[in-house]
Every structure is written in C-alpha cells, then in structure tokens.
Amino acid sequence: MAVGPATFPEKMLPISGFKLGTASAGVKTPGRKDLVIMEVCEGGTVAGVFTKNAFCAAPVQICKKHLDQAAPKFLVTNTGNANAGTGVEGYSDAISVCQSVASEMGCELVQVLPFSTGVIGEKLPVEKIITAVPASKAALTEDGWDDAAEGIMTTDTRIKGASRQFEYDGQVISLTGISKGAGMIKPNMATMLAYAATDAEVASPLLHELLTNAVNCSFNRITVDSDTSTNDSCMLVATAKAGVKVSEENKELLALFSTELNKLMQELAHAIVRDGEGATKFVTISVESAASQTEALSTAYDIAHSPLVKTALFASDPNWGRILAVVGRAGIENLNLEVLEIYLGNVRIVSNGGRDPEYTEDAGQAVMDQEEILIRVVLNRGTFSETVWTTDLSHDYVSINADYRS
C-alpha cells in the first residue's frame, strides 16, 4: 500500500565507527527481527530529540536522563512492545535491559540508551530481550543498516533508509539513517524512531542544535493521523572518523553539512508518510504568505487532519469545497476571503472568495488522479510559509487500526 518507489537505497553507506547488530528476541512474534543494538565508537558524540507527549514512555525518560549524565556507547531498541503507560515497573524493566547491555558490553549503565516501540500498556518481556542481547552483540557490524531497518519496524510495510555523501576540502563525509513509523504519527520533536549517523566530527551541543533544526523541517512537519506517540525518538550520532570537524567556526562547512543532514532527515520523514497506514497518496500541504509561522503551520495541519479532505484525497475527488471549509474554520483572524487563493498542484481552484472562474473539474481531476498531490493555500496576508506532509484516509487505515492493537 505504500506510495511511490522503495524508500531504501540499494547501497547504504556504512559510517565508520558506528555498528549495528540485529537479532530476534521474540518480543511479540517468534523469529521476527526485533532487537537492535547500535555501538558508538570512542570519541563519538550523540544527540537526541524526544516526544513531547506527557505520557512519554519509560525508555524515553531514561534516554533523556542518561544523555545528560554520560557519553552514550550503546543504543538498544526493541519492537513489539512500547513499554509506555507501564508506570514504575516499566521504568525498572527498561533499566534491567540497559543493565544487561552494560554488563555484556562492559560499559556503564548510563552509557546505554533504551528505545521501545509497539503496543502501549503491556509489560515489557525483559527476559526475552536480555536473552537475545548476546546475539545482537555478535551481529554488530558497520554494514548492519539493512537488518537494523527491518529490526525497528512495527506496522511498517517496508524498510526506510537514506544515505548521502558530500566532499569538502578533499574529504568525503557520509550520512546514513533509518526510520520507522506508519501510524500514531504526528511527531512533536521527533518521529516514532529514527537513527542517523555521520562520520564527521561534531561536538555535542552543536550536534543537538543541528538535529533539532533538521527535525523541525522533517519529522516535525509530518502527520498521518494527528496522534503524537509516547515513544518518538530521533537520534544522531557523529563518529569523528572522517577527519573533518563541523563547527561554528567554519560557516561554509556548517551550512553544507546542515543542508545534507536536513535532506537526509526529510527523506526519512517522507518515507514514513509514504508508508503511512493505509496510504494511497503522498500529500504536500503548503500554506504561504501567512501572518505568522503559527498561523501557517496550524492551518496546514488543520487541512492535513481533516477526515473529509483525507477521504476526498483517497477518492481522488477534487472536492475543493472541503479544503475551503477547513481554511474557513482554521481560526485565522480577520481572514480576507477576497485575496485568498487555493491551488491543487498548479491549478488555481479558489480566488475572490469562491471557485476560480478559470477552474475546470477536469483540471482538478487531473491533479487528484496523481499519487503525489500538492495543496497550496496562499493567504496573501504576510511573509510566513510552512509545509507539512501527510497521507489520505482509506479503508485500509480503518482496517489496520480496528484490527491491530497498537
């Protein structure tokens, strides 16, 4: 059901100094790859952004704490169980997993970051996970991206990854990442789970800043179904193995690196939307010339979340009246209907407070028949623009979420 061609490159560039090892712990389904350990080399830095859901899961709470206390050496991820809504017991379960990894690897407890994704509210099967830690350890390799991309999947229908490379001053810098997520997707700081690494050297505070910026134009601009997960985490590792240092002092390299990182994160975020539960369309919603950033963003999200717009997209129906109705109820103060324009792709559908005189149903239909659709709302009242990406709402979305306990 995913939209567009595969979102995993033929060749994922390994990142020197960053290893991934995947195994089967049988958390939910026996034999399924569901445990991934990642190892950060000595001297590597790690940044993370996490869900703003107040009910953030136990592993998220521990990640934040450990990141404050030490330089992380290992990231351990299980799927099949989110360890969210599990109270005090869930917290100690996540610590037990970290402790097991620390013992096996010979590092401090606080150097292990835990991640969980899957069903909310069920007890984490700690024993199963601990039993599989040695197998994950044995599998650790810099070429482990493919297995890891599979190992972090839940309702995803395909693996998601991206790889980029650029040269600076004769040195080659690589960036590689993977992501997962298909439902409960409206990230707020990060998406369900994403891990990226680079061989550039980046000090921790700057790495965090770059990650935050990248997330704000990627994972924080996508929505499948308006629900922010309890487990969203997005991690960025810099191994410092390429012999190139990204810093505030070198503005040119900083800009180059930042651009490449943003593109990587956008690819990973778009891959989640393309694999959104039941998705048959990949929809870009752009709200332009708004009076404020908030106005642009909230209007874009209101359109992206409207079940009536989403079902019209599913039906390939150029039902512009539904888009217009959402813009009208989006809470834009003193909205001037006379100057507002709405476009489907390049086709202007609304102007002067009503249907554009040049608009034809055929022109609108031609846009809606495509798999990738652009909706542009031009408010003509300011200088702020925002873009979000979303899916349609199909029968399969209902089936997936009425059948699956997530």
Added chain:
Amino acid sequence: MAVGPATFPEKMLPISGFKLGTASAGVKTPGRKDLVIMEVCEGGTVAGVFTKNAFCAAPVQICKKHLDQAAPKFLVTNTGNANAGTGVEGYSDAISVCQSVASEMGCELVQVLPFSTGVIGEKLPVEKIITAVPASKAALTEDGWDDAAEGIMTTDTRIKGASRQFEYDGQVISLTGISKGAGMIKPNMATMLAYAATDAEVASPLLHELLTNAVNCSFNRITVDSDTSTNDSCMLVATAKAGVKVSEENKELLALFSTELNKLMQELAHAIVRDGEGATKFVTISVESAASQTEALSTAYDIAHSPLVKTALFASDPNWGRILAVVGRAGIENLNLEVLEIYLGNVRIVSNGGRDPEYTEDAGQAVMDQEEILIRVVLNRGTFSETVWTTDLSHDYVSINADYRS
C-alpha cells in the same frame, strides 16, 4: 447505521403560531422533499446562531443581515446545494429566493431568512426552487414538523426531532424542534441546521441569550469529524401564543424554560451524533477537574478527534493506551500523571501513571462492547469539567465520504 432507537417522537407537538410547509423542488434529486418554508406568526420573535467558519455561505450572511434589520416572518430552506463558496453570484441567488418568497407571501424581503445545505461550491438552481415556493406555501401547517424534518435531510439516514412540554402556573408551554446533519459536524455556534419553536413569549434579546446558552451545551459540544460546516445555523422561534411570558423578572420560569430548552437542544444535537456518518457507537467524552474550561474542552475534543481512538471504538477494542497517548499530547501544562485517572464507563483503566492495578481486559471489553460508551478523564487538578459527544470511525465513514460529493 444510526446508533440507538429512533430519534423522532411518535407525536411532535405542534407550536401554535408556527407553520411548516414542505415541497419537492428537485434541487439534486427529482421527487425528493427538499424545500421547506416556515412561517412565524405576527408578534413572534426569532433568534439565530450561525457558523463561525470564515467561508460562511451566502444564505448565512443574508440571515445575519436580515435578522438585524427586521422581525422575520418566513424561513426558507433548501437541501441538495449549500450555496457556499459561490461568491457574489451565490449571494444574489439567495436574495432571489428570498425575493420570491417575499412576493408570494406578501412580506418584505428582509423578513425572509434563507438556509441552504448540501454540496459546496455549485451554483444554486434558483429557478427550480422558486418554482416550488407556491407548493411549500400551500403545504403550510402547524402539523408540518414530520415533513419538514425529512425535507431538511442530506446524508442523514433518519429524521431527527424532539418535543417537550411543561406546566407553569396552570399554563402549558410546548417546545418542538428538528435538526439535520451527519457529516462535516463540529459546530461552532450551532450545528448544520436546527429549528426549534416554542409558544412561550420571549423578547428577542433574551431569546438570543437562551439560544446561545442552549447551543453551548448541545450543538457546540458535538463532533463527528472535526470539520465545521460553512452553513451551520440554529434557529429558535417564540410565538407568544401560550399566554406565558418568559423574562428576566420571573427567575423561576426563566430557569424552568432554560432547562427544558437545553434538554430539547441536547436531544436534537445527540440525534445528529447518533446518525453521524458511519457511526456504530455513541460516545460521551467527559474531562473532569481540569484547571480551566479551555483545558477540559480541548482535551475532550482531542480525544473525540483522534482517528486511533475512533477506530478502536469501532473495533470495540478497549485500547486504553490510545486514550492515554492523546491525553499526553493534548498540551496540558505540567500534567501530573500520578494523580490522573481514566475511566471506561465505571471501569478505571489508568491510575498512578499507568494501567490501574485492578483493571482487567474483560472489564474494559464489557464496556467497549456496548453501543453507548462513556470515556471519563479525571485530571484532578482543578474545578472545570466539559463533556462532548462523538462517534467512532468506521469503514462506512470512509465509503460515505469517498463516494459522496459534499
């Protein structure tokens, strides 16, 4: 597909001084009842509240204007076409319909209030409507509620009405109303369309105040799919025929009348939710002991709009993790997870930041298997409570909105 028994009483009490006449204009479907004219007697008062959608339809604009200028004598409603997003032409089309009613009835143009509901963005078939005005006029009767309830339907699967009567000081006061709506339902000031009348005497300013209060605990607390229509209108007529005057001076009668009116409007609003597009559940969401009214209401709406909660309701799945995830992302500042409680019916599912220790899946399942479900979120941080009513999200919702151009 509607939830629960019929929402139309066997006997609708006629309101002396208020007549309704229904006919077929063939706006969209030949032979379907789609034109309703209502007549207010001499000395009657009329109050109305309307959609806050910035793209409010031409008839809504005219209603507001005419209400300011004169005492209304006639209300004319067509279905099959919303006359919204139709610009200047739509405005003059609605005026033409009013003019035709004014000529036929022998009143001023400004004494006619127009209402339209149906597809957005298509030209109103003025000629068809005007041609059917004499037939509606001929049908005018105080017993016309049944036909009118049918005449205002669009995607509704059944007619909606309510009637109440109470005595005060030996006098009998009656209230009767009808409503319509099934999709694009998240009223803001009023719902899609509702008309109620009473034979009490109520001066215009007080009538408007009573209507606003009633709407705020009925139509302004329901949602099917989060989209506020461009045509929402809710009208209340007082004919002054019962010989009883409701006024600020008589607090006892005012309170009695207000209570009865609120109940009537709630019945009419609930009837819309019960007939919500694709609905298989009638869901009451109550957020209690919040720090503010806004916090309570927006949290309730966030739950009511979550596609994951709604699909779980459709599946009768006690997936409390999804409810918890919504509360967590509802933007409640400094939410204390330790004191928060969530109930499904009388079953406490969440306490102390996780699953309630007493909770069993069987107990949750027993609640979810019912057709009418209460979700209670007790924040334990203040004194404000709010209740909203909504539906589940089913395959039929997708079918209806992917197939029907509304």
